[in-house]
Amino acid sequence: MKIAVVQTASTQDKAANRDLVTRLVADAVRSGPELVVLPEAIMADFATEGGSVGELAEPLDGEFVGTLRKLAAEHGVAIVAGMFERSCDEVRPYNTLLTVGSDGDLLGAYRKIHLYDAFGYRESDQLTSGDVAPVVVEVAGLKLGLMTCYDLRFPELSRALVDAGAEAFVVPAAWVRGPLKEYHWTTLLTARAIENTCYVAAAAQNGKKYCGLSQIIDPQGIAVAAVGEADGFAVAELSTERLAETRRRNPSLLNRRFTVAPR
Template sequence: MTAATLRIAACQITSVADPAGNLALMESWVRRAADGGARVVVFPEATMAHFGSPLAAVAQPIDGPWATAVSELADAHSVLIAAGMFTPDGDRVRNTVLLSGLGHHTGYHKIHLYDAFGYRESDTVAPGTQPVTVTVDDVVLGVATCYDVRFPALFQQLATSGATAILLPASWGAGPGKAEQWNTLVRARALDSGSWIVGCDQADPKTSDVQVDPGAPTGVGCSLIADPLGGVTAQLAAAPGLIFADVAAAATMQARSATGVLTNRAMF
């Protein structure tokens, strides 16, 4: 692999309500990903504790013990870890993707909250306002979370900020047609941003015998990695699993040149 190619792993797991238990679960998956050559290891949204848990009770700051333990895990394996957690924000929390390792320790706060399909994330979660990118081995990575995938402008903004790939942790809500929507949206965002999209969802809890609130968005599996022309390079079914992609910056340049989606878009 060249300096402009980066191996990224997506770890499709099922979180439980206990942050310590989820941290222990992450250890084995990070080891497997690093052994497979990954420099970036992506976990789902709500890795810290699944939805349906009392989020305010588990929320911790970015410099708190849970995020510090993730940082130590990343350092032990020389990787960047992206994992969903919850951080305090007054009487609500922030839905945060922790980015830790390889000299980074920061977070992206989910901008678009899941007030849809009968669920109201905004009742307990405060929205973020700022897109986030980090650079690993000369490859710029953007970050988005779950419901963000329905909003193309964020992905195009990340692309124009230099992102080659966009990490997309999710805990997708189940329901008729929802898995198909997830697949379509991930591939569409790849096409309309000319970027690799690493969509890492929570595994379907039923495949791990984890009891969850049936009204909460707790994942359907179907994690996938799409290339900048919307092709699926790796995909999982409903159960826990691990997939890899070698993200090539050259592919993004070729795709953006071919489609013209960033150059030709109208600004209203």
Template sequence: MRYAAVRVALCQITATADPAHNLSQVRAAVRDAAARGARIVVFPEATMARFGTVLAAVAEPLDGPWARALAGIADDHAVLIAVGMFTPAGDRVRNTVLLTGLGHHLGYHKIHLYDAFGYRESDTVAAGADCVTVTVDGLVFGVATCYDVRFPALFQRLAELGASAILLPTSWGAGKGKAQQWETLVRARALDSGCWVLGCDQANPRFTAVPVDPSAPTGIGRSLVADPFGRVCDRLGAGSGMLVVEIDSATADRARAATGVLANRAVAMG
């Protein structure tokens, strides 16, 4: 059997309230990631504009100017970009991961909204309903966003749809124990699904000197990659940075054969 391998860059930035400024950050990071051989370049949730911004004022459709600019950047560097943005949804918005480049241009709308720890994302954001996968160089990638990581069924469903890896753009809320929860959940979802899980968080604004709304989830940094056995392969600290890793489908197959998690789950659930 021929196994696929893909190099992925996680770009840990702090988004501002200005989509144009954030686009310039993305452009520079994609250039650097492509120079390091990345085929997929991942940015955090809410890269278009940080939480605490009036999201309806910045939301654009997937064929709008912000997303079209990203498509041009992806084409210029022959990469797939995965980046958090907001798209219109009536009187609210959708929290969307744009996937553009290498023949793709589509969005994943966050399914599980962050109504937790005193925050109510659903007040301004409408939930999505559909799982999304994309294939790059023969390897299937699923997509999830931030709070989705607390729900194992989504990750197992993406594995059932053929994913060997799951891209996880995030803007993780700070608080007591939240950093430990973040790592635990990423590693657990990798084990649950037998997938690589690539968690790309916003950099901690305390380390990047970007003004933010302290009541909003604006990131803690600590982006990390867990392999399908739940082992942390690499990670970043709290500040800005880039993490480049090579992932493969063979490790996912080995993990699933060893743990039996997907096969035994199917038997147990009939």
């Protein structure tokens, strides 16, 4: 499967963000991907410290999801993108990843489990965490495990996704800049690929707040396509043959001792 990871920065202007998504998806599909991955919070950016994104949140049948479904059907491409989804708490919505199939149908929604209460920030003041359960969707015959940004720091989630059948991790993010943060981002992406012998496709926001560095990493930990700090996209082929060969040569999932490895 060919996949494109898109890098850009959203604002709190939802209409402008929908226009941006429409243009970026149209640009990316010219390279022929079967899946386009957009960053976390591409529907609307996070509020400033002490603010709220409650009024920006939408339901899964709202305007943003409608735009994604229309784009997917129009271009014949699956799309993963991040949004704020209404929850039972009007002030604290979910941080949700949507997966829309190439026919425009909604394939799945993952509500971020690990909220970013770290490095002096408290995402839990703005958002409600999702249920502690892995979400895996299938696109073009490949099983994708969904993770969002800070989830990357918790290897137990990636293990749960692999045990649920994931062959690749899709990681939309708005990874905040800061001392050594870019190093953490690239190191953790690589580690999740190597330790789980799977692909990792990371689409990040950039700009003044976020580090960018979107990339696609193969099961051996090699970045096969990447974007620097500017807007753009990277495209790579995810090969089930390479995945199987890597897992044959390095059967670390089967050799685990603390859990029963899938066989």
